[in-house]
Amino acid sequence: MTSGPAPKKADAAAATVGDVAARAGVSRATVSYTFTQPNRVSPDLRRRVLAAADELGYVGNDAARRLRVGHSLALGLLVSNMSNPVYAELAAGAEAEAAAHGRFILVANSDESPARERAYLNFFESQQVSGILAAPVGDVPAELLGLRERGTPFVLVGVAPGPHSYPAISGDNERGGYLAASHLLAQGRRRLIFIGGAHPHVDLRLAGVKRAVAESPEPAALEIIRIEVQTAKVGEAVARTLLRRSATGFPDGIVAGNDLLALGLLHGLIVGGIRVPEDLSLVGYDDIEFADFAIVPLTTIRHPSAALGASAVRILLGMESEQDTEGRFEPELVVRATSLPAPGDDA
Amino acid sequence: MTSGPAPKKADAAAATVGDVAARAGVSRATVSYTFTQPNRVSPDLRRRVLAAADELGYVGNDAARRLRVGHSLALGLLVSNMSNPVYAELAAGAEAEAAAHGRFILVANSDESPARERAYLNFFESQQVSGILAAPVGDVPAELLGLRERGTPFVLVGVAPGPHSYPAISGDNERGGYLAASHLLAQGRRRLIFIGGAHPHVDLRLAGVKRAVAESPEPAALEIIRIEVQTAKVGEAVARTLLRRSATGFPDGIVAGNDLLALGLLHGLIVGGIRVPEDLSLVGYDDIEFADFAIVPLTTIRHPSAALGASAVRILLGMESEQDTEGRFEPELVVRATSLPAPGDDA
DNA sequence: TCAAGATCGTGAATCGATTCACGGCGTTTC
DNA sequence: GAAACGCCGTGAATCGATTCACGATCTTGA
Secondary structure: OOOOOOOOOOOOOOOOOHHHHHHHHHOOHHHHHHHHHHHOOOHHHHHHHHHHHHHEEEOOOHHHHHHHOOOOOOOEEEEEOOOOHHHHHHHHHHHHHHOOOOOOEEEEEEEOOOOHHHHHHHHHHHHOOOEEEEOOOOOOHHHHHHHHHHOOEEEOOOOOOOOOOOOEEOOHHHHHHHHHHHHHOOOOOOOEEEEEEHHHHHHHHHHHHHHHHOOOOOOOEEEEOOOOOOOOHHHHHHHHHHHHOOOOOOEEEEEEOOOHHHHHHHHHHHOOOOOOOOOEEEOEEOOOOOHHHOOOOOOEOOOOOHHHHHHHHHHHHHOHHHHHHHHOOOOOOOOOOOOOOOOOHOO | OOOOOOOOOEEEEEEHHHHHHHHHHOOOOHHHHHHOOOHHHHHHHHHHHHHHHHHOOOOOOHHHHHHOOOOOEEEEEEEEOOOOOOHHHHHHHHHHHHOOOOEEEEEEOOOHHHHHHHHHHHHHOOOOOOEEOOOOOOOOOHHHHHHHHOOOOEEEOOOOOOOOOEEEEOOOOOHHHHHHHHHHOOOOOOEEEEEEOOHHHHHHHHHHHHHHHOOOOOOOOOEEEOOOOHHHHHHHHHHHHHOOOOOOOOOOOOEOOOOHHHHHHHHHHHHHHOOOOOOOOOEOOOHHHHHHEOOOOOOOEEEOOOHHHHHHHHHHHHOOOOHHHOOOOOEEEEEEOOOOOOHHOOO
16 A cells, blocks of 8 residues: 555565566466476576566465365374474474475374364365374374375374384384383393383384293283373373382383383382382383483483484385385383393493 | 275265265355355255265365465464474464364474574465464564565464564563572572573563562672573583583572573583582473473473463464453462572471 | 245356466577 | 477466355245
């Protein structure tokens, strides 16, 4: 309203290809080619078009673009709980890789709710994302399969390729569980508890724990405690119930399904007077940043979340295959202070 | 390929309004009205249309919808660093509120890079988000103002409405800083350091700290250490440089710009042999979940991130005004173990 | 019984970027 | 010098959902 003919930038309506074309004195097709196939247009015109676009603050309308080409530049990332640093890291890794290829990540936080998960999957479809990264949220939702049939590929992140045949990349969770339990057994711990939620990757961790116990030369007991969600709050609650046990029923080693849970357990146990690691050794899983800052720095299994996120993006973009990642995300035991050094480790 | 004519769900192409209309035996317009203005169509037809949509797995194409109506159902959230739990919490709060109104949040993680910030803002514009929540990332980017002029509103989250005139909601950072420093002064701490990055909200926290020092009846020294990013890693590095100081130059109280930084400082100081809180008191800011699990549980200022996120969404959706939030996000001192109880607190 | 009005379904235009098919113009080669 | 070819710009069709304006059907009251 106020501005004369000179500055067009501040105009209310967004500039369209038509506006740019008019200003550059070319057709709309030329403007489009300038952006999608720069070599198709001569350098001279290209410059003119780009200048006009710049002056008008042209941004393009992805809706129109998508309507025509059928898919968006975005990739969807579905996680169960963004306040778990593991997922934040996964998202950061995916995002950085996506940005490097001019792509974007849409993050959906299902908060462990299947309903929201479904809603977000629909949202992804309505957004025509060109692919979906799904971090484990229980079973593979049927919607995901439907999406694939309708042309949107997905990659499961953090779930080992198992009996299912879905594309998936993951660290070796079974081996991680095995490492954790072996570490405890090597210290002479014999009354172990595994505490974890019902996620496929957690089940694998448990399988590894079981295998370590089964292979142990000395007999050892393993108890399994199932919880709903693996949060610090739940960890504290479990610690309180544990504290009510008699000395004979009390464990001397715990493997937690993830670090968040372990941190809560640790806090609850210490508040309850348990000495860690003297009375009980604790091993977490993931090696989140805060594991090192805990009241007693947490022994845990390192899990390369950011690298997984980046790889998943490359796979969806067709720059890498599942097989290429083979053996690239090996879990690793990080011994800190919630467990005793293993007898052989006293170097 | 394998399926006969019976099940249509698994067909490759996504169903369109046209398909639904054909199946329900109505026009495309009717299908559209069924979803956008359900009362416009009679109950009978509505049922038929919904059934047909369900059978076909109809999801709708948001690109087409947006192209027509001009804006999307998504809101953009711009944060500087998603691995800071504060932002994860903010995102979760915003997301939950958005979901309650059938909206979605697009999260953009700029990683403190102005270039990526700009790229994401362009992305938001190309996505025609109906509004943007921007968590402080330094100055207000000029692009944000441009977006507003072109019709996309924004709300700054966590930045107090100051000399600028942008819509903003925030806890009272100045008061939080004041609380933190007052707490230290009340314990008899006299050689304070404030450590923080160059964010507008951190500057406010610092202003509060300065005011507390100025108002102190006993003279107290305040040193200011500026850092680039407020992460735990940087905190540890700062701790190491602090440890090289002579006893006289060593502080007896520290206010950190956020909890991540405080956690890193704490760890670095304790590893270096400093006793907390005996030798030095430390106060963080934000009260992230891990503050309570730290090697010495962290005294901090609580900051209602999730509530801020939810409010920002309501404001963008026009359900609430900036003024309504007045006084709703008051900071609160949470005394844990990194500081001495104040003399008067021995209840 | 009939006119006036309310209810509700429909055809067609529309949003903006992309891309196909066409053709004008300049260059090369015998 | 003319035919053949390649380069590059353009008009027009297209993607799918929304919404306007119209009209068909049904309801209601005198």
